[in-house]
Amino acid sequence: MSWTKDSLIAAARDAAAGAYAPYSQFHVGAALGFADGSVVTGANVENASYGLTLCAETVAVGKVLSAGLRGRLEAVAVIGGKAGQLGRGAPVSPCGRCRQMLSEVAQLGDSDPTVWCVGGDEVLEIRLSALLPHAFGPANLT
Numbered sequence: 260m261s262w263t264k265d266s267l268i269a270a271a272r273d274a275a276a277g278a279y280a281p282y283s284q285f286h287v288g289a290a291l292g293f294a295d296g297s298v299v300t301g302a303n304v305e306n307a308s309y310g311l312t313l314c315a316e317t318v319a320v321g322k323v324l325s326a327g328l329r330g331r332l333e334a335v336a337v338i339g340g341k342a343g344q345l346g347r348g349a350p351v352s353p354c355g356r357c358r359q360m361l362s363e364v365a366q367l368g369d370s371d372p373t374v375w376c377v378g379g380d381e382v383l384e385i386r387l388s389a390l391l392p393h394a395f396g397p398a399n400l401t
């Protein structure tokens with residue numbers, strides 16, 4: 260593992276610079292750290308049809324799966340905030356849809372990743388299984 264908690268959070272922060280968030284002005288970056296040392300990031304992508312917005316975590320998961328990566332997901336870092344306020348508010352934890360998206364990658368690699376939700380006063384550390392207990396997944400379809 261070549262990434263660390265701090266470097267994964269830094270990668271999420273860097274990724275947030277790529278956010279396309281002209282409607283909410285809320286920029287989010289996510290970084291997914293794998294057991295082989297690789298890191299895949301994403302940023303939120305909004306749309307004039309607001310409900311079509313893609314969260315940062317979902318963008319990162321799309322990058323992972325479409326690149327054919329099937330490694331063991333060990334950790335996820337998420338950071339967000341308005342421009343100039345990134346990471347300064349309450350910890351940003353993955354929305355419900357993103358928990359399910361992350362769970363797909365975790366289950367493929369048989370892991371229960373640590374999720375670091377970055378806030379101004381604290382970095383909330385929580386397992387994905389605590390964010391999404393009794394998750395539905397690939398095994399349900401066999």
Ligand code: THU
Nearest residue numbers: 283285287303314315352353354
């Ligand atoms: N957002 C994320 O990217 N990830 C989350 O887990 C929560 C919300 C984005 C979606 C939207 O572009 C903006 O934050 C405000 O909801």
